[in-house]
Amino acid sequence: MKVLVLTNSISGIVQFRLDLMRSMTAEGYSVLISCPQEYRYEHYESILKKEGCSVIRCDFARHGMNPVKELRLLASYRRLMKKERPGAVLTYTIKPNVYGGMAAAGLGIPCIGNVTGLGVAIENPGLLRKVTLFLYKAGFRKAERVFFQNSENRDFFVKEGIIDKSLTSVLPGSGVDLMEHTYRPYPEGDGIKLLYIGRQTKDKGYGELVRAAMIVKKKRPETEFISLGLCEDEFREEHDRLRASEWIREEGFKEDVRPYIEDCSALILPSYHEGMSNVLLEAAAAGRPVIATDVPGCRETYVDNVTGFSCRKGDPDSLAAAIEKLIALTREEREEMGKKGRKYVEEHFDRKKVTESYMTELRRMPQ
Numbered sequence: 080m081k082v083l084v085l086t087n088s089i090s091g092i093v094q095f096r097l098d099l100m101r102s103m104t105a106e107g108y109s110v111l112i113s114c115p116q117e118y119r120y121e122h123y124e125s126i127l128k129k130e131g132c133s134v135i136r137c138d139f140a141r142h143g144m145n146p147v148k149e150l151r152l153l154a155s156y157r158r159l160m161k162k163e164r165p166g167a168v169l170t171y172t173i174k175p176n177v178y179g180g181m182a183a184a185g186l187g188i189p190c191i192g193n194v195t196g197l198g199v200a201i202e203n204p205g206l207l208r209k210v211t212l213f214l215y216k217a218g219f220r221k222a223e224r225v226f227f228q229n230s231e232n233r234d235f236f237v238k239e240g241i242i243d244k245s246l247t248s249v250l251p252g253s254g255v256d257l258m259e260h261t262y263r264p265y266p267e268g269d270g271i272k273l274l275y276i277g278r279q280t281k282d283k284g285y286g287e288l289v290r291a292a293m294i295v296k297k298k299r300p301e302t303e304f305i306s307l308g309l310c311e312d313e314f315r316e317e318h319d320r321l322r323a324s325e326w327i328r329e330e331g332f333k334e335d336v337r338p339y340i341e342d343c344s345a346l347i348l349p350s351y352h353e354g355m356s357n358v359l360l361e362a363a364a365a366g367r368p369v370i371a372t373d374v375p376g377c378r379e380t381y382v383d384n385v386t387g388f389s390c391r392k393g394d395p396d397s398l399a400a401a402i403e404k405l406i407a408l409t410r411e412e413r414e415e416m417g418k419k420g421r422k423y424v425e426e427h428f429d430r431k432k433v434t435e436s437y438m439t440e441l442r443r444m445p446q
Contacts, residue, residue: 080166080446081109085156085175087141089114089123089134095253095357096171097130099434104131108441111163113137113156118332135159139174144210149178156182167191167223167444169437173198173211180218189444191437192218192225193250194232196354196376201235202282216241224440228252228354231375252355252376254430260364262421263341265414271406272303273370274343275327276336276358277350279310279318284349284372286317290395291349292326295402302406305343307333340365344413345405349390349398353377360428363387363420368413370401380428386420 082103086092092100092112103110110132124134137159139152156179160168168190170179176192183190201208219225219242227233230249237244266272279285285306292304304327310318323329333339336358340346346362346369353376359369360380369387371377381387388404391397405413 080441080444081111081163082167082169082441083160083163083165084110084112084169084171085179086112086114086171087139087174088172089117089120089127091171093123093126097126098256098430099437100127100130100132102434102438103441106438109133111135111165113159115139115141119334141172141174144207149174153178153181157185160186160188166446167441169193170218171195173215177214177218180220180222184218184221189223190221191440192222194225194227194236194354195253196228197232197235197352202352212239212241222246223444224248226250226436229375229379232354248436250355250433250436251428252360252380252433253357254433255357255360255364255424255428256430257364257425260337260361262364262366262418265366265410265417266342266344267410269410270301270303270344271299272305272343273402274339274346274362275304275306275308275348276339276346277308277348279306279308279323279329280314281317282351284351284392284398285314285323286321287349287393287395287398288347289318289321289323289326291398291402294395294399295406296326298403299406302402304328305330305339307331307336307339336361337365340367343367345370345387347398347402348372348377349392350374350377351392356380360424363417363424364428366414366417366421368405368416368420370398370405380424381420382423386416386423 112134115138127134168183168188170176170192180190201211225242225247227249233247233249236242277283295302306327306329309332340362348371355376362369369381372392373389374392383389388401390401
């Protein structure tokens, strides 16, 4: 059977779902991945082809809602499905979920969706939220199964009448590959290096991180803040106004973040919303404490005051206070926190569980 995977990010497939792609090809499924052009597209394409997958480029804007462009994407998905005749469609992220789901429903093709987070369009009340929920309902109207990465997101969709609860399942995010992200000895010495990994943008809490770094470094100038990731265009003005690079050492995008996680004292993610944060899981798997907002998709990845510290969303003072709590610990106490974090992800977030959930659904379908 041919399985068509629709996504807005080829890098996301390689980084978080490669185990599923391997499992499908190993069981004899023909896997075709449709995704838009992005940074290092050819590199990720070559990795997927080595795993026996086919890749077809389908460009669209990840953000925005231009009616003409949205209809073009829907038509493009319909043409692709008519041509390839997949036995099942897997969709990730909002536009593939919505328009891929619509196309599959119209053609009678079984579809499995995955809501990786609510996103800004739904988090903020208003017309855009109503339109987005209407589109989701249309996209999921004939879905075989919709996976969610946290129970709060699932309950919200059920309450809004978008999907029947019986057709949903909650996964531990994308899980974490415990063989790739192994436990690493905690850094020696008493110096504090605090690592952020992600897009530099408002909804990831980067502005709060910069402000918290200002507060902390005025008291403890020896504390290091390191950021891995690129600045989004819409955040550039705020980034420069805050003089972010004066307070945080910005290293840019890195393909392999593991050496940076190994070298850090803790990982920070002050995000406004997540489906399930992969970077928090990867840091905990390496044995590093985390500091993160108490929001769905973050709070599930740590145990407050045991494997990390929580802070309030959009509150740089709360974030600074959490950082200072971590700094006040001895090196041995931080190391023990990290060990407990590793054990926690082993028990709850093994990626093998996510892969098996998908394979179970696929095996139920007519071959």
